[in-house]
Amino acid sequence: MEATPYIWMNGELVDWDDATVHVGAHGLHYGSGVFEGIRCYETPSGPAVFRLTDHMRRLRTSGRLIHMELPYSVEELVSATHELLSANGLPACYVRPIAFYGYGTLGVPPRHNPVCVAIMSWPWGTYLGAEALERGIHCKISSWRRVGPNTIPHAAKATGVYLNSMLAVLEASAGGYDEAILLTEDGNVGDGSGENVFAVKDGVIFTPDLSASILPGITRDSVLTIARDLGYEVRERPLIRTDLYMADELFMTGTAAEVTPIRAVDDREVGDPGPITRAIQTTYLEAVTGRVDRYAEWLEHVPRSSPVPGS
Numbered sequence: 001m002e003a004t005p006y007i008w009m010n011g012e013l014v015d016w017d018d019a020t021v022h023v024g025a026h027g028l029h030y031g032s033g034v035f036e037g038i039r040c041y042e043t044p045s046g047p048a049v050f051r052l053t054d055h056m057r058r059l060r061t062s063g064r065l066i067h068m069e070l071p072y073s074v075e076e077l078v079s080a081t082h083e084l085l086s087a088n089g090l091p092a093c094y095v096r097p098i099a100f101y102g103y104g105t106l107g108v109p110p111r112h113n114p115v116c117v118a119i120m121s122w123p124w125g126t127y128l129g130a131e132a133l134e135r136g137i138h139c140k141i142s143s144w145r146r147v148g149p150n151t152i153p154h155a156a157k158a159t160g161v162y163l164n165s166m167l168a169v170l171e172a173s174a175g176g177y178d179e180a181i182l183l184t185e186d187g188n189v190g191d192g193s194g195e196n197v198f199a200v201k202d203g204v205i206f207t208p209d210l211s212a213s214i215l216p217g218i219t220r221d222s223v224l225t226i227a228r229d230l231g232y233e234v235r236e237r238p239l240i241r242t243d244l245y246m247a248d249e250l251f252m253t254g255t256a257a258e259v260t261p262i263r264a265v266d267d268r269e270v271g272d273p274g275p276i277t278r279a280i281q282t283t284y285l286e287a288v289t290g291r292v293d294r295y296a297e298w299l300e301h302v303p304r305s306s307p308v309p310g311s
C-alpha cells in the first residue's frame with residue numbers, strides 16, 4: 001500500500017508512520033472493529049467522495065450492531081474525511097475509516113477499552129486486476145459458508161467477519177480463480193469475499209435480497225437504482241448456485257470492485273461481459289466520476305482548502 005502524508009486518528013491528523021496501535025488492543029485480539037471502504041473520484045468539479053454520508057451512516061450502524069457506540073457523529077466523520085483528503089491532496093483515492101476497541105483491559109468483553117477511530121486514504125487502483133473490469137473474472141463457489149445472521153450480524157461491516165472472506169478468497173486463488181462466492185448457511189448465494197453478486201436471466205436482473213446474510217452494499221443499492229433508471233426489471237430474491245451457472249450475464253459490485261463482470265463460475269462459462277452488465281458498468285463509472293447529472297447527489301465534493309497541520 002502506498003503511504004500518504006496523513007492519517008486522521010482520534011480527532012487529529014497524524015503523520016502516516018505515527019498512526020500506530022498497542023499490541024494489547026482489543027480489536028487486534030478479538031476482531032472487535034467496524035470499518036468502511038469508500039472511493040473518492042476525480043470529477044470535472046474536483047475530487048468527490050461517492051456517497052460518503054451513507055458510508056459513515058453504515059459505519060455507525062455496524063458499530064451499534066456489535067455494541068460499539070462511535071464517539072463521533074456522521075457529520076463529524078464526514079468533516080474528518082474532508083480534512084484528511086484535503087491534507088493528503090490526492091485527486092482520487094480509497095478511503096478506509098475504521099473503529100475498534102483499543103488498549104485497556106484484555107478479555108473478551110470490552111470493559112475498559114476506548115473506541116479508537118481512524119481514517120486512512122491512499123491510491124487504490126482496480127481491485128481484481130487490470131483486466132477484470134474489461135474482460136471479467138473467474139469465480140469459485142467457496143467451501144466456506146458466509147457468516148450466518150445468527151453467527152455475527154451480517155449487516156455489520158465488522159473486521160472479524162473478514163476472516164470468513166479471507167479463507168474464501170485464499171481458497172479460490174489457490175485453485176487458480178480470481179474471486180470466491182460464498183453461499184449462505186442455507187445454501188443460497190451470498191456475497192463475494194468483498195462484493196455483492198448479480199445475475200441476469202432473460203433480460204431480468206436478479207440479486208440476493210438483504211436477508212440472505214449479505215452486506216447491504218452501497219454499490220449494490222446504487223446499481224439497483226441505475227438498473228431501474230435504465231429501464232430494467234430488478235428482482236431481489238434468493239438465488240441458488242445453479243442460477244449462476246445458467247445466467248446469461250453475471251457481475252459483482254463493491255466500492256473497490258466497482259462493477260466487475262464475471263465470465264465463469266466453477267469453470268462454467270458465462271462468457272464476455274453482456275450488454276446489461278456493460279450498460280450498468282458504464283453508467284456507474286460515469287456517475288462516480290461526475291459525468292451524469294442525475295446522480296450528482298451521490299457525489300460529496302471535498303472542500304478545496306482546509307488547514308494542513310504544521311504548514
Ligand code: PPE
Pocket residue numbers: 036037038165191192193194195196214215216217218219220253254255256257
Ligand atoms: N460484500 C462484502 C462482503 C464486502 O466486503 C463488500 C465491500 C460488499 C459486499 C460491497 O459493499 P459496498 O462497498 O458498500 O458496495 N468490500 C469492501 C472491502 C474490500 C477490501 O478488500 O477491503 C470494498 O469494496 O471497499
